[in-house]
Amino acid sequence: MLEEILVTARKRSENIQETPVAITAFSGDALRAQGILTAQDLAKSVPSLQINDSTAPQIFIRGIGQRAGLARFDPSVSVYLDGIFIPRPDGQLLDTIDIESVQVLRGPQGTLFGKNNTGGALVFSLVKPGGEGNDYVEGALGSYSEQRFRAGFDIPITDKLNSRLAISSQRRDGFLHDISGVENQSLDRLSFIFQTDWMLSDSVSIDSLAYFGKIRERYPSYHCKIVNDDALFVNGLGILWAGDTDPSNPHAYKDNCNANSRDALKDLNTNQGDSQRQKKAQDVMLLASTLNWQISEDYNLKAILGYRDATKIGPQTQADEGGPKSYFRGMVLGDNEQESLTAELQLNGSTFDGGVDFTTGLFVQSEFKSETFLTSNELIGAEAVPFIALAAGQSGVDVSALNGLLDALSVPGGTLPVVAGALPVSTLQDFEIEGETYAIFSQATWHITDNLEFTFGGRYTEEVRRSDLFTQTANLEEISSVISAANPRFVPVLPSLGAFAYLGSWAEDPIQIANDILRNAYPGEIGAPLNPAVKDELDSVFREFTPMTSLAWVIPEQWLFDSPVNSMMMYGTWSNGFKSGFQEPFGVDGLIEVAPERLENREIGLKIDAFDNSLRLNIALYSMIFENMQLITVSVDSANTLVVSSQNAGESMIEGGELELLWLPTENLMFSFNYSNNNYRFIEFDDFDLAELALKGQKVPVDRSDEDFAVSPEVTAAFGAQYTFITQNSVFTPRLDVSYKSEVYMGLDDASWDVAKRDPGSIYAKATTLVDARFSWFMPDRDLTISAYIKNLTDKRYDIGAVATASSLGTYVQVLGEPRMFGIEARQTF
Template identity: 65%
Template sequence: MDRLKHYCLPFVVAFPFSYAFSVSAQEGANAQPRLEEVVVTARKREESIQETPVAVTALSGESLRDRGILAVEELSKSVPSLQINNSTSPQIFIRGIGQRAPFARFDPSVSVYLDGIFIPRPDGQLLDTIDVSSVQVLRGPQGTLFGKNNTGGALVFTLKKPGEDADSYVEASVGNYNEQRIQAAFDVPVSDDFYTRFSFNSRRRDGFLKDATGRENQSIDRLSAILQSRWIASEGLTVDGFAFVGKIRENFPSYHCRITNEDALFVNGLGILWPGDTDPNNPSAYVDNCNANRRSAQGDLRTNQGDSQRQQKDQDELMLGLTFDYQLSDSHNLKAIIGYRDATKINPQTTADEGGPAEFLRADLLGDSEQESLTLEVQLSGLIFEDVDYTAGLFVQNEFKSERFNTANPLIGSEPVNFLGLFAGQQGFDAGAVTDLLNSLTGLVPGGTVPLVAGALPLATVQDFDIDGETIAAFAQATWHVTRDWEVTFGGRYTQETRDSYLVTRSADLAEVTSIVSGADPRFVPVLPDMGAMAFLGRWSQDPLTIANNILRERFPGDIRAPLGAPKVDTREDTFRQFTPMLSSAYLVPDTILDGTWLNSAMIYGTWSNGFKSGFQEPFGLDGLSVVEPEELENRELGIKIDALEQSLRVNIAAYSMTFKNMHLITVNVDSNNTLVVGSQNAGESVIEGAELEVVWFPSADAVLNFTYSSNDYRFEEFMDNDLKSLALRGERVPIDRSDEDFAVSPDTTASLGFQYLIDTRYGLFTPRVDISYKSEIYLGLDRGAWESAKENKANAYADAYFLVDARVKWDLDRDDLSVSIYAKNLLDERYDIGAVSAGDSIGTFTRVLGDPRTYGIEMRKTF
């Protein structure tokens, strides 16, 4: 039994509350295990999770290892209301609140912290769990204490700190898809008061999505290292520092395509033809392109995205952190946290297209995108008046971001009658003159029709975007212990966010395009040179669109395949301010009431809190910079936390109702030049109501079971948009009500069930473990057309519900502090979607990204 007791701690912390139990040898083999106290810092001070009136899930580093969690995105398998996608862009959603787009102008709705340092960009938030002591997932708006105000929640990672005693390990694993991983950490005490720790992680895996071009996408290639130091400067002062260096060289997932709306603007809605179309009465190139990458047309785990796709995810990152923790007195503590982050996304990267192998719609990040931020947070905390705990402080952040973005489309074609309607909304259009010209040209072509070629869609729009951001916030929160069992917490935060944007836009010079194409092939006759419109003196069967586009490609072989006009410069500075208060009350049921019942402890709490996410400026086609207003969230929450059955059962429940104003949504609109633009807008108001359940139960000293469940009801109360077809065809704004649509990206229901059992043998301790997770169907629509098509067939905009089963068996040897594990993730080899988008009004396609298939392997861990 003594040996079994030795293994109890790493066994039990593998579950969501990061708990432990202990059983003494004298109690015997059948003794009931007891849950031990879990300490969290959700309120910026150490306190028991069962006495913290916050919806928080905590997992220790041992817990993460026992579950096989190697990266942040795997947390969503077991944390209620948490949805993390790492597809073509990283996305973290809590209770339906998150950020869908990867662009530099968007702040994340869910904040991520590493040792107190805020990570401001989504593409740096999905960390590998290297040398992590614990992770806390805080659900609900973080509007008071945490460094960067947000509307969704926070993920708080704490590194394992250096100490006096050497605590080192080496862990290695191999698996299918040629996965190879090695992770190690070494404690190196320098002196009695100065300690260091070095850890590193290398993980590589071949891509499991095989593209027709020979690429292997959805690969893993990550290398990171952390150097930490701890200096006990005096009895009251501790200085912690860390340096994180990360390098990523892997491939994004590729995706499949599905046509969802035959009447979409780019399918049949505008009557346009694409390169490869040779029959104006039966244009099929666009649909054929999508269908060439349809999931049913490809083999399992096979895609066909073409040579133009740049799926590389190359990024270098440096983070530096320094924390001064000074005990001013027995009752007051001062902490200062300084953080610096520098990251470079190495481009080009293809971020979006219509889903097929041809280069019809291109969206590329060009050049290297730079990200740099500096943060300072000062916290003063302690006890006043003998019964009031307080925390107050300041947070300051300066950040610079830059990116170069290219949106490009080919020269497209049209029949004369469609051509007149296509350009009817353009300024300076003389319908009579063009009609006369077309009639004269028609007589030159046998058959009485003229193929028309034009730059009707943006042939190339290159935007260099620099953003300087400054955040200043002051916060305070106090908890008054009114009685021994009742406490009231109140706090507030004032935030001021300033965004200063500099945008340079260069669009294709369509007159020059007309000159180049007509000069290279005299069959192309200019019609409207400033619009790139030309008549082709030939037949559609000769494929004039491919001919014209090939002329441009030969002249401009690089990423920008058209001559650019003069730059247009836009600058804008805006400041957004918000005060976010909170109030909560918690009641610990006295032992005198619980004595004689099956309950060992119980806490009931209620919280009213607010969150705020800054507004921003974004490029909006030829109109330059437009402003998107800040998000605001009001949360009302009730919860109960219970330990029962001689502290062998833990049940935590939270129910909430949130009012969400000005949600940031990605939509498709048109600029003043009638050009389609993917941009952002604010949904007026929405409501999120839901409940979460977390259960941990030790049925015996050898077994533990955990269960989590969340159910959320998301609904728009006010969401007005404009009909895209009316805008594109007539420049007419026709309002439409989109309030009946589902929230995108987040499932309504999530659940998880885990079971683990200890088997003590003469050969060592064996620990089999099984985890089952469930996600309900997820809506992935972008516009009204996607919603309408989904009502006819859910496969047009929804990812199906799915179960995932993970299994592990760990063998702890009696000697040498050595363990060996075999594992399988997605044991049943389920096919499920982890992201992408359905756009029914504009491009009329649903692009879908597959999650990991079954992976398996063996790992070994040696501690020193």
């Protein structure tokens, strides 16, 4: 029979089958049985869960998540460790280190868990000091020189004070070889967790936690594919790039992307060039303490205090156009700080002779984030006539007024080559964000009868944000002076644009010559002289009330008499979620405000245990209305410069269903199956045509409501089978897991959807089926387990991340997931 699983989705311990929440829970033993080492692995076994991890984790539940990992963006799925809110889940706290259990709550959790839970929440609980049989040492060796070591030990101090130390180290070479000579997608992680459990009295205890983590690894490099020849950076602006020596046949930009295409390279090889910075370096510290006071038999008070300090160490490449040359780069520089302090007070209890259970409390958070971000473009070129027409069209100047300049640039048979900093050569932004969150919440469950309960609650949240932005742009006049001084054949014609006429021919590649001069003069990451910093600041306050109600009915046992069903619960829920708004840089316009997200969820569910509790079936059906979804798009600022920014999609709808099945047909055999189907639909999503904005400065509306949701698959499924062979001295357990995800749309802008409609396979990550196998040998007399495993048994090539920007860059960059990995591990318990 299946064991009872206790969860804390409603801030109190309850049987999962009697909790009216769509939730998947794993014990530490279940995680090890499946070989789950990170939260990313959970996505193979949890319906509607999608996790991509490259520069930072991208966690999506039911199609709701955050696509970028920059400091300005809050997650849409929150992470908690022992009740402590982790505002930035980009450290290795998502590794399953010394974990007692993991709970994945699906759907908005806006009442008890607060803001940034529109998608749901991941709740991790650590093994506590003082338990029986919790000491262990674990080691593993695997593919690509993987070495993994983990250990956890209880350290008794006094009868009232226990402590526990857990250590984890994991290293693995990268499996993506870049032609520049580096191995990307490597692992190098070290962490320590120290806990104490202090019983001050029979009713008061303090649990404390100290976590230290260090990451020094390389995240994935990627491949490139041209998907739109009419994109602005390809042919849309009529510009030339370094390597173009014939203006009638520009090809350098496309050649650069194609040099890093999968078709041009050997398997598991990339070609991103020497300018890539695929470094993932981060230090994380978390300190926390929880006071538990059992006031009486019916009332418990809990006070939680958490402090987190993290440093993301640059330079880290965040974006480029996908080729080996540094035509366009976006990267994080320096040491970027993340600091947060959270405090929560919870009163849990039961009143009216046990007729009402309740949770009420206060939550406060203070957070500081800093980020230094650099965007850079190389100098570009154009024939004089189209260049002047482009510059005039963007600024609204009559082209006929520039005839004199055109005459000066004319030579027999045409015009002189023009090289310019028409795209931002370098823009350095120091971004500092401070914020406070205040919330009051309460939720109560009224047990109307022994079988019928009504839950209601609400949370009021106030979010205060203050942002300071310091922007430095390239000094184009100084660039003009440096280049013309180094090579007198470059004659400044529009110093404010860093534009030169070249007294020579295109065959000499003047664009490359000018970029080489600039690179030699300014060899650092920034690559250009900068103007003095311009400061912009913006304060915002966001307020929201997120109520919920739920009605749950447990079918009376007498109704189920003589049926195969042992227990059945039906529930209906109406809940709301809220994700705070934020401020972000918008080119020369400084800071802009992005509105908060709001989500309303209607859900019905069914939870069944049957056949002498050997089969468990849980089903959830839901319909969600999403307002002001925060999406990343490409736009232009008031100077008609391309900027990657956020905007709100007016309204969208998500309708879907999830199924989870667990079956023990015999004592030794176990099957698991889960399935989700989510139908995503924009109801209102208005944008502006990027080409018209960039070329003419005109806002031409575009309706994008027919697009698919990005990043999340519509269908996910997983099947697991495990059989246990028991002999006199050993237990052998082979296990097979198969996971499936349907194709995923990866477009970022309007043109990407147009391309996808013409060629459905071009901007979708293909549907993927992955097979994992594991064989464990447990020796009870020695408390020793030896396991062999293979992940991605069929060596499938699949994407774990990708983005298509067909309007601007014209490229589709794709990130490969892990190839076949195998290894052996041993775990000794004490």
